[in-house]
Amino acid sequence: MANEKTFYLETFGCQMNVHDSEKVVGTLISQGYRQVESVEEAGLVLYNTCSIRDKAEQKVFHRLADFRKLERQGKKFGVLGCVAQQEGERIFARAPHVSLVCGSASYRNLPQMLVEVEAGKRSTGLDDRQTTETFETEFTARSNPHRGYITITEGCDKFCAYCVVPYTRGRERSRTSDAILAEARHMADSGYTEVQLLGQNVNSYRDPLRKKTFSELLASVGQVPGLKRVRFTTSHPIDFTRDIVDAIDAVPTLCDHVHLPVQSGSSRVLEAMQREYTREDYLERIAWIKAARREISITTDIIVGFPGETEAEFEETLSLLDEVGYDGTFSFKYSPRPNTPAQTMADSIPEEEKARRLAVLQEHQKQIQTRLSKRHTGQTIEVMVEGKNRAREQLIGRTSQNKPLNFTVTAGNPEPLPGSYVRVHVSASFPNSLLGEMVG
Ligand code: SF4
Numbered sequence: 001m002a003n004e005k006t007f008y009l010e011t012f013g014c015q016m017n018v019h020d021s022e023k024v025v026g027t028l029i030s031q032g033y034r035q036v037e038s039v040e041e042a043g044l045v046l047y048n049t050c051s052i053r054d055k056a057e058q059k060v061f062h063r064l065a066d067f068r069k070l071e072r073q074g075k076k077f078g079v080l081g082c083v084a085q086q087e088g089e090r091i092f093a094r095a096p097h098v099s100l101v102c103g104s105a106s107y108r109n110l111p112q113m114l115v116e117v118e119a120g121k122r123s124t125g126l127d128d129r130q131t132t133e134t135f136e137t138e139f140t141a142r143s144n145p146h147r148g149y150i151t152i153t154e155g156c157d158k159f160c161a162y163c164v165v166p167y168t169r170g171r172e173r174s175r176t177s178d179a180i181l182a183e184a185r186h187m188a189d190s191g192y193t194e195v196q197l198l199g200q201n202v203n204s205y206r207d208p209l210r211k212k213t214f215s216e217l218l219a220s221v222g223q224v225p226g227l228k229r230v231r232f233t234t235s236h237p238i239d240f241t242r243d244i245v246d247a248i249d250a251v252p253t254l255c256d257h258v259h260l261p262v263q264s265g266s267s268r269v270l271e272a273m274q275r276e277y278t279r280e281d282y283l284e285r286i287a288w289i290k291a292a293r294r295e296i297s298i299t300t301d302i303i304v305g306f307p308g309e310t311e312a313e314f315e316e317t318l319s320l321l322d323e324v325g326y327d328g329t330f331s332f333k334y335s336p337r338p339n340t341p342a343q344t345m346a347d348s349i350p351e352e353e354k355a356r357r358l359a360v361l362q363e364h365q366k367q368i369q370t371r372l373s374k375r376h377t378g379q380t381i382e383v384m385v386e387g388k389n390r391a392r393e394q395l396i397g398r399t400s401q402n403k404p405l406n407f408t409v410t411a412g413n414p415e416p417l418p419g420s421y422v423r424v425h426v427s428a429s430f431p432n433s434l435l436g437e438m439v440g
Contacts, residue, residue, distance in 0.1 A: 005033045005118075008042035012059065013050025015233065016169075017081055019149035019198055020104055021048045024080065026139030027110050035141075039067055044076045044117070046100070049083035051164050054335050057083050064095040071097040076117050078102065082168035086338060088126050099123065105154070105170050107135050134175045146384070146419035147229075148192050150183050151175065152217070153199030158236060160263075161274045161342040162303065162334060165200050174205050177212040181220055188226030193419065194384060196231040197221065203239035215243040222251035228421060229384065229400060231255045237262070238276045242288050249293045256294045257402040260285060261301035265320030266313035269306055274341070279320065286324050297401035299328040304361055305354030306334045307345035314357050318364050325372055327401065328432070329365050333358050369431035376426045376434050381405060383424050385416045395438075397424060405434040413438065 007028050011021040024046070025035055036042050047063060050056040060083055071077070078100030079091050085103030092098060099122045100113060106125030113123040134154050142148045155170040156163075184195055197218070199205065205214040212220065222230045230253050235244075237260060248254045260282075264270050267278040289296050302317060321329070333354040336343045349357075383397025383405045394406040395415065407424045409415055416422045416438070426436040 005031075005044070006036045006042050007033045007044040007046060008036050008039050009046045009048060010063070011048045012056050013048075013052060013081070015149060015196070015198055016104075016151070016200065017048050017050055019151060020081065020107065020135075022142050022149070023135065023137050023140050024048065024107060024110065025141040027107065027137060028114070029141060030139040031111050031114060033114075039070065039075075042075065044078065044114075045070075046078045046080055049079055049081040051082040051086050051168060051337065053332065054337070061094060064098065068095070068097050076100065078117070080104070080107075082164065085126060085168040086164065089124055092122065101125070103168065105133070105135065108133075108137070134173050136175070136179065142192075146192060147194040147196070148187055149196050149198050150180060150187070150221075151199065152180050152197045152202055152232075153205055156200040157204070158201060158276075159274060159341070161272065161345075162306065162337065162340055164337045164340060167339045169200065172201070172204065174199075174208060176209050177207045177217050177220070178209065180217065181224065184221045184224045184227065188224050191419075193227060193421075194229040194231070195221065195227060196233065198233065200234060201236040201239060202232045203235050203241070203244065213243070214239075215241065215247040218244065218254060219247045219251050222247070222253040227253055229253060229255050231257065231402070233259050235260050237282050237285050240285050245288045245292050245296070248296060255400045255402065256292075257297045257299070257400065258289055259299045259301075260289075262320065262324075263301060263303050264306065264309070264313070265317035266309070269309050269313050272308060272345075273303075273306060279316070282320075283323065295401075297327040297403070298324060299402075300324070300326050300330070302329055302331040302361065303334050304331065304357040305349040307342060307348050309334075309349060314361075318361065321361070321365055321368055325368060326365065327369065327372060327403070329361075331358060331361055331365070366431050373429035373431055373434070375429075376403075377429045378426065380423050380425045380439055381434075381436075382421055383407070385418050385420050385422060387418050388415075394435075397422070399434075403434055404432070405436060407436045407438050409438045 039045050047060050049060045077098045080102050084101045091101050100117050102125035109125045116123040153174045155172045156165045157172040159166050336347050381399050386396045388395050397405045399405050423439045424436040425439050426434050428435040
C-alpha cells in the first residue's frame with residue numbers, strides 16, 4: 001500500500017523491556033503505523049535495547065551495522081531503551097543512519113518524535129532521570145491474549161554497585177494503586193486470566209495516594225474477578241517483607257513462586273555490591289517463605305566473579321544454593337558497566353576464572369534441580385495451557401510455581417485450548433521441566 005507507515009521492532013533484555021515494547025507497539029499503531037515481521041518490509045526499524053551486559057549492547061550495534069545499507073531504500077532507524085539512554089547522541093556518531101534515540105521514560109513523547117523523524121529530522125528523547133512521572137498509556141498491544149504484564153514501578157533507587165538501571169531508567173516511581181487495579185480489571189474483562197506485576201524492585205512499591213502497601217496491592221489484584229494467577233517480579237531482599245508471604249497464604253490466586261535475587265552468598269561481597277543485606281538477612285526471608293502454608297517455589301539471580309570475589313567467597317555462594325534449594329537460578333559472569341560504581345573497582349577475576357566459576361555453579365545447581373524436581377513426580381498439578389510442541393505431540397503447560405509441565409492427552413479426549421487450565425498428573429521430572437498426562 002503506497003504511503004503506508006510500517007515498523008519493525010526487535011526487543012532485547014528483560015521483561016520490563018518486553019512490556020515497554022508492547023506499549024511502544026500500541027503507541028505506534030495509534031499513530032497509524034502497521035507492525036511487520038521483518039526489517040525488509042518496514043519503513044521504520046526500531047531496536048528496544050538492553051545495557052545490563054556488554055554483550056547485549058554490542059548486539060544492537062551489530063544489528064545496526066548489518067542493516068545500514070538499507071538506509072538507501074529510505075528506511076529510518078531508531079534506538080530505544082537503556083542503550084539509547086546511556087549512549088544518547090553518541091549513537092548518531094557510531095551509527096549515522098539512526099534518526100531516533102529515545103530512553104524509556106520519554107516514550108510518552110514518541111508520537112511527536114515520530115513526526116520529526118518522518119520529516120527527515122533527527123529526534124532525541126533522553127530522560128530527565130529525576131522525573132517522577134510514569135508512562136501511562138491506553139495503547140498497549142499485548143502479545144499474549146491470556147497472560148499480560150502490568151507495570152507497577154519504574155526506575156530504581158537502589159544503586160547496586162554493578163547495575164546500570166538507576167542510570168538508564170531513572171529514579172524509582174510508582175503508579176497509583178487505582179490505576180494498577182483499573183488496568184487489572186480491564187485485562188480481566190478482556191479475557192486475561194494471568195497478570196504479572198512488574199518493576200525493577202516491586203517490593204519497594206509506594207502508592208502515590210498512600211492507599212496501599214505492596215502486599216495490599218498484591219492481595220487486591222489477586223481478588224480481581226476473572227484473574228486466576230497473579231505473579232510479581234522482581235523482588236529485592238531488603239524490601240521483601242513478611243506480609244508478602246502472608247498475602248500469598250491468604251489469596252489463592254497469588255502464585256506460589258517468589259523470585260528473590262541474592263547475587264552472592266558472601267556477606268562481604270554483598271556489601272561490596274551495595275546490596276544492603278547480609279547472607280543471614282537473606283536466609284531470614286527464605287525462612288519466611290518456607291514457613292508459608294503453601295509450598296512456594298524460590299528462584300534467584302547470581303553474579304559470579306564480582307571484583308575481589310575470593311574462591312572461599314564463591315564457595316559461600318555454592319553453599320547458599322544448597323541451603324536454600326532453589327528451583328531455578330539465572331547466573332552470569334560479572335561484567336563492568338558504564339557509569340556504575342563497580343566500574344572503578346579493579347575487575348580482578350580473569351575471564352577464564354569467571355567462566356570456570358560460572359560452569360561450576362551451573363553444574364552444582366543442575367544437580368540440586370535434578371534432585372528437587374523429583375518431588376513433583378506423582379503429583380497432580382494445575383497448568384495453564386500455553387501451546388503445543390507439534391514435533392513431540394505434547395501440549396505445553398505452566399504451573400503456578402512457574403515450571404514448564406509438558407503433557408499428553410489420553411486418546412479420544414479433546415485437546416485443551418491455549419489459555420485454558422487443566423490438571424496434569426506428573427509422570428517424570430527433569431531439572432528444568434516436568435512431564436505428565438492430562439487427568440480426565
Ligand atoms: S535493585 Fe539493584 S540490581 Fe536491581 S535494578 Fe535496582 S540497582 Fe539494579
